[in-house]
Amino acid sequence: MEGYFFDFHIHSCLSPCGSEDMTPANLAGMCALAGYDIVALTDHNTVGNCAAFCEASAKYGLLALPGMELTTLEEVHVVCLFPDLERAQAFGELVRLRLPPVENDPRFFGPQLLLDSRDQLLGEETALLAGATDIGVYEAAALVRRYGGVAYPAHIDRTSFSVLSNLGFWDPAMGFSLAELSPRCPPELCQRPDLAGLRFVTGCDAHYLDQIPDPHQVMELPERTPQAALRWLFF
Amino acid sequence: MxxxxxxxxxxxxxxxxLPDGGRGITGGCYCGDLLSWVMGRAPAGGIWLTIMSNVNVAAVAALTDLSCVILTEDVAPDAALLQKAQAQGVNLLGTPLSTYDCAVCLSRLLQAQA
Known part of the structure; x- marks a missing residue:
């Protein structure tokens, strides 16, 4: 077993609120420089830049998981991570069908840039990624599992887009095996009775390059593979 | 008006x-906190009451061309929301009243002046 530094909540310039400097190659370089071993790209309701990010990360010797930050019907953000690009893309296609048929207006929400692993512009995503899907939060965990992935609610300590702020309490019936805390989460939050026995990870939720923190979380794995990382999260 | x-x-x-205090209220009032609902339902020229203080509040307000947003229950905008509201010319206001109490006051006020 060996310890690996990780963070599984990072946005690229494909997220309308993500900085245009968050290109796949920039991100991979920053994560490698910061000292991460395993990272994941989780743009809002899309996996469109994951292939580029995984490729760029491999050049730096960094393991990258394809992922997404799903917005549920209740506007709860859920981190979804997948073992390979193929299944991530299949899930991405499903999510596209379950987003409202509204086009993004970059003047209001910002541009949604698709790039390759050398940061060449491939195009712009036209669907409004800032919207909410019609996937319910009780449906998300099982749905992602069908694609071989792991899902868990993001930044549950925050006052917006969090399962605790939007639904009021943690219900084990949602089927999530862990929850994500934001870096500024007050430690007493984890003492809430409804969170007893729950496992936590921290996600930096970086939207700008300077929001990628020094690594501080370690996962002990028998091998550095997406499968081993997902198994660690799930059990 | x-x-x-x-x-x-x-x-x-x-x-x-408050970049445009002279803007007239032409669209009534909408109460709601789920941005995806507000986006498709809040009337242009109207007032939106919410407890949501996320940056996307400004984008939704600009997109739906609301006359103003009132953050109720003493909610304050986060720095990103304030910056975006300034950049997009959104009238962003606040009150200690609950959403219901604020809506009642607005209803009386708008009816009296109708």
């Missing part, structure tokens, strides 16, 4: 950002 500045004066609202 009642303007956003009238609302500020009559209801003693906090002005987080």
């Amino acid at each position: 009642t303007t956003v500045q009238d609302l500020v004066n009559r209801l003693n609202l906090t002005t987080f950002c």
Whole structure:
């Protein structure tokens, strides 16, 4: 077993609120420089830049998981991570069908840039990624599992887009095996009775390059593979 | 016609950002916190009451062309929201009242001036 530094909540310039400097190659370089071993790209309701990010990360010797930050019907953000690009893309296609048929207006929400692993512009995503899907939060965990992935609610300590702020309490019936805390989460939050026995990870939720923190979380794995990382999260 | 500045004066609202106080209220009022609902339902020229203080509040308000947003229950905008409201010319106000109480006051005010 060996310890690996990780963070599984990072946005690229494909997220309308993500900085245009968050290109796949920039991100991979920053994560490698910061000292991460395993990272994941989780743009809002899309996996469109994951292939580029995984490729760029491999050049730096960094393991990258394809992922997404799903917005549920209740506007709860859920981190979804997948073992390979193929299944991530299949899930991405499903999510596209379950987003409202509204086009993004970059003047209001910002541009949604698709790039390759050398940061060449491939195009712009036209669907409004800032919207909410019609996937319910009780449906998300099982749905992602069908694609071989792991899902868990993001930044549950925050006052917006969090399962605790939007639904009021943690219900084990949602089927999530862990929850994500934001870096500024007050430690007493984890003492809430409804969170007893729950496992936590921290996600930096970086939207700008300077929001990628020094690594501080370690996962002990028998091998550095997406499968081993997902198994660690799930059990 | 009642303007956003009238609302500020009559209801003693906090002005987080008021680039266009002279804007008339032409679309009634909408109460809601799920941005995806508000986006498709809030009437243009109207007032939106919410407890949501996320940056996307400004984008939704600009997109739906609301006359103003009132953050209720003493909610304050986060730095990103304030910046975006300023950049997009969104009238962003606040009140200690609950959403319901604020809506009742607005209803009386708008009816009296109709």
